[in-house]
Amino acid sequence: MTLTIGALLALSFLISVLGLFMFLWAQMNGLMRAGPDASEVIFAKGEVGLVEDPSLSQMARAALQHVGSGSSGRTDDDAAQRAAVSAELEARVEQDRSSRAAAFAFLTSSIFWLLLGSIAGLIASEKLTSPDFLTGSAWLTFGRMRTAHLNMVIYGWASMAGLGISLWMLPRLLKTHLVGEHYAVWGAALWNAGVAAGVVAILSGWTDGLQWLEIPWQIGILLAVGGALCAMPLLLTLRQRNVHHLYVSVWYISAALLWFPILYVVAKVPHVHFGVEQALVNWWYAHNVLGLWLTPLGLGAAYYFIAKVLGRPIYSYSLSLVGFWALAMFYSQAGIHHLIGGPVPNWVVSVSVVQSVMMIIPVLAVGLNHHMTVVGHFAALKYSPTLRFVVLGAALYTLVSLQGSLEAVPFFNRLVHFTQYKVAHAHLGLYGFFSMIMFGSIYFVMPRVLEREWPYPNLVSLHFWLAAIGFGIYFVFLTTGGVLQGIDMLDPARPFMDSVKVLTPYLLARTLGGALMTAGHIVFAYHFFVMALNLAPRRSGRLLFGSARLAEAE
Amino acid sequence: MTRSLTIVIGALIMLAMATLVLVAIPYRQLEAETPPVALKPYTLAELRGRATYVSMGCVYCHTQQPRAAALGPDAIRGWGRPSVSADYAYDYPHLLGVSRTGPDLFNIGARQPSIDWNLAHLYQPRSVTPGSVMPAYPFFFKVVAHPGPNDKVVSLPPQFAPTAGAVVATDEALDLVAYLTSLDHTYPVTPAASGTSP
Numbered sequence: 001m002t003l004t005i006g007a008l009l010a011l012s013f014l015i016s017v018l019g020l021f022m023f024l025w026a027q028m029n030g031l032m033r034a035g036p037d038a039s040e041v042i043f044a045k046g047e048v049g050l051v052e053d054p055s056l057s058q059m060a061r062a063a064l065q066h067v068g069s070g071s072s073g074r075t076d077d078d079a080a081q082r083a084a085v086s087a088e089l090e091a092r093v094e095q096d097r098s099s100r101a102a103a104f105a106f107l108t109s110s111i112f113w114l115l116l117g118s119i120a121g122l123i124a125s126e127k128l129t130s131p132d133f134l135t136g137s138a139w140l141t142f143g144r145m146r147t148a149h150l151n152m153v154i155y156g157w158a159s160m161a162g163l164g165i166s167l168w169m170l171p172r173l174l175k176t177h178l179v180g181e182h183y184a185v186w187g188a189a190l191w192n193a194g195v196a197a198g199v200v201a202i203l204s205g206w207t208d209g210l211q212w213l214e215i216p217w218q219i220g221i222l223l224a225v226g227g228a229l230c231a232m233p234l235l236l237t238l239r240q241r242n243v244h245h246l247y248v249s250v251w252y253i254s255a256a257l258l259w260f261p262i263l264y265v266v267a268k269v270p271h272v273h274f275g276v277e278q279a280l281v282n283w284w285y286a287h288n289v290l291g292l293w294l295t296p297l298g299l300g301a302a303y304y305f306i307a308k309v310l311g312r313p314i315y316s317y318s319l320s321l322v323g324f325w326a327l328a329m330f331y332s333q334a335g336i337h338h339l340i341g342g343p344v345p346n347w348v349v350s351v352s353v354v355q356s357v358m359m360i361i362p363v364l365a366v367g368l369n370h371h372m373t374v375v376g377h378f379a380a381l382k383y384s385p386t387l388r389f390v391v392l393g394a395a396l397y398t399l400v401s402l403q404g405s406l407e408a409v410p411f412f413n414r415l416v417h418f419t420q421y422k423v424a425h426a427h428l429g430l431y432g433f434f435s436m437i438m439f440g441s442i443y444f445v446m447p448r449v450l451e452r453e454w455p456y457p458n459l460v461s462l463h464f465w466l467a468a469i470g471f472g473i474y475f476v477f478l479t480t481g482g483v484l485q486g487i488d489m490l491d492p493a494r495p496f497m498d499s500v501k502v503l504t505p506y507l508l509a510r511t512l513g514g515a516l517m518t519a520g521h522i523v524f525a526y527h528f529f530v531m532a533l534n535l536a537p538r539r540s541g542r543l544l545f546g547s548a549r550l551a552e553a554e
Numbered sequence: 555m556t557r558s559l560t561i562v563i564g565a566l567i568m569l570a571m572a573t574l575v576l577v578a579i580p581y582r583q584l585e586a587e588t589p590p591v592a593l594k595p596y597t598l599a600e601l602r603g604r605a606t607y608v609s610m611g612c613v614y615c616h617t618q619q620p621r622a623a624a625l626g627p628d629a630i631r632g633w634g635r636p637s638v639s640a641d642y643a644y645d646y647p648h649l650l651g652v653s654r655t656g657p658d659l660f661n662i663g664a665r666q667p668s669i670d671w672n673l674a675h676l677y678q679p680r681s682v683t684p685g686s687v688m689p690a691y692p693f694f695f696k697v698v699a700h701p702g703p704n705d706k707v708v709s710l711p712p713q714f715a716p717t718a719g720a721v722v723a724t725d726e727a728l729d730l731v732a733y734l735t736s737l738d739h740t741y742p743v744t745p746a747a748s749g750t751s752p
């Protein structure tokens with residue numbers, strides 16, 4: 001084992017030095033320099049100022065165009081330019097078609113897992129206030145139900161939704177066809193098999209026992225291979241790209257697809273890790289699944305859809321560079337704040353606390369960039385369902401990250417460590433930030449994937465309000481309950497049981513909030529499958545594409 | 555950025571740095587540690603019980619990491635001295651936990667050594683701890699009309715006992731209790747020697 005770790009050390013050192021030189025070389029050759037044209041790469045020539053939201057009916061889209069770009073379209077275009085734009089838009093229709101199967105496979109699966117995961121979460125939540133509810137079978141015990149919930153929503157819902165949206169965005173971002181789509185479809189099949197087998201294993205009691213890494217490594221191989229297969233179309237499509245600049249979303253997606261398999265394999269290698277060292281690996285991984293996997297996928301989607309729906313380039317390309325590299329630098333070393341005060345070397349905890357606070361830099365960079373892109377156009381949120389979900393998600397990203405930095409500071413950590421406050425925080429990240437952005441992205445993407453409109457616009461609103469209000473209840477009550485739990489736990493004059501009893505009303509409220517969120521998901525899934533199976537009796541006509549859309553906008 | 559190579563190399567450097575700092579160097583530091591003399595390896599029954607503890611997900615509500623007085627009244631609650639990394643020498647997978655829906659269990663064997671109490675608590679937590687929100691584990695027990703001479707009968711307050719017959723512990727329950735009662739890290743250590751948090 002000494003040899004293994006010695007080799008690992010030497011290798012890491014070599015990579016770092018090599019990387020430093022590459023970095024300098026890239027800087028000297030101007031590979032990281034960019035002007036405003038880099039942020040306009042996602043638009044067709046002359047398309048800036050045109051809103052896009054396929055989840056809208058024609059009338060609503062005209063209204064969005066009015067508030068979105070502040071005009072009803074342009075009238076001063078000459079015929080030649082209009083023809084050029086429409087040719088590029090026709091090409092985009094073809095790009096959208098090239099990723100249909102992969103996006104459909106991933107997004108359909110993700111919604112299936114979202115439903116199952118929500119139900120498991122509700123059952124687990126109910127068990128914390130009714131401990132004798134469903135105790136007849138080991139399969140339904142709290143420890144397994146909660147874990148099944150986590151694995152289904154992380155690996156089933158969040159990861160698959162993120163992959164589906166990323167694969168769909170790639171051809172648009174690189175202005176080419178998705179090359180090697182069948183790798184991704186196979187990846188989806190393996191990934192689904194891995195999640196399904198993993199959840200059954202957990203419910204039956206076969207687990208690796210580490211939080212976020214419960215799926216036994218034998219089954220985890222399916223996830224690692226499935227994830228690697230999804231990286232294939234990325235690499236192949238990158239080689240065929242027709243853009244000079246790589247848009248910021250491409251950086252996030254590429255890095256995430258590179259990071260995840262490495263993280264997963266290092267953390268899952270059996271019988272290498274030991275004692276508290278395993279706890280360090282555990283939280284290095286668990287935090288990086290958020291920081292280096294789901295966060296980049298979510299931010300990549302937000303950077304694209306906010307700009308694209310509004311028809312406005314992002315506020316600052318340079319700021320997005322800072323945000324990306326600072327996230328990669330600081331987030332990757334923040335994980336051990338989960339072990340503050342634990343039996344691990346103090347210096348590792350200190351590193352993570354410092355990096356957690358440093359996270360303020362990328363968060364403000366990203367938050368400012370998103371906010372400044374939307375500012376002055378908030379009225380568009382009324383019209384565009386995509387934007388409503390994505391902008392809410394982006395705002396909550398800033399909130400959850402700043403909250404995370406605060407939680408890592410020892411004086412505050414002392415109060416909320418080990419409490420339900422952390423559960424509320426985790427849901428603010430995964431639901432408030434990530435899932436909201438995915439909901440919005442799916443509303444945008446599916447009409448392109450199926451070439452069919454969402455049949456019931458009212459259901460989109462219903463989904464939004466159920467999710468937003470349900471989550472509001474969930475978060476506010478669980479956060480409050482967590483703080484009260486922490487106060488009781490720290491008070492030596494009170495018995496421990498006080499910290500259990502004080503939580504009850506807040507846990508009941510959490511179940512209520514969770515039920516509303518689940519109701520929202522059922523509405524969403526119903527709407528999705530009615531659309532996918534073409535069951536809706538009323539349709540507002542085939543979605544407009546290309547030149548027809550452009551003409552309508554004028 | 556215009557080159558995908560910049561992203562790939564940069565991303566790999568960042569991850570390599572994090573892995574070096576958070577995984578590789580601590581590995582190097584911790585692998586040199588020897589278990590405290592007073593800490594015994596688990597017996598087979600205790601290991602089986604530990605596997606049940608893992609598979610039931612006890613770790614999601616119970617930590618096994620008592621903390622220093624500066625971080626909370628753990629010692630006053632009888633949870634024991636602050637743990638050090640060497641205390642976990644025989645633990646695989648680790649069960650530090652990050653949630654205290656229930657109390658810390660690192661020294662539950664010293665605090666609650668009674669097999670009868672532990673069995674009754676697993677069968678129905680509220681029979682011995684009113685107000686507990688821990689799930690009951692009835693599937694670790696059998697209700698039999700006439701317990702045999704080798705059966706371990708669980709003694710329960712009348713309102714929690716079945717109307718007919720006696721509650722008998724299965725081997726799984728006995729192993730789990732063997733593990734829980736083995737959790738006793740009250741031997742003295744010198745925190746400075748291990749270089750971990752006091």
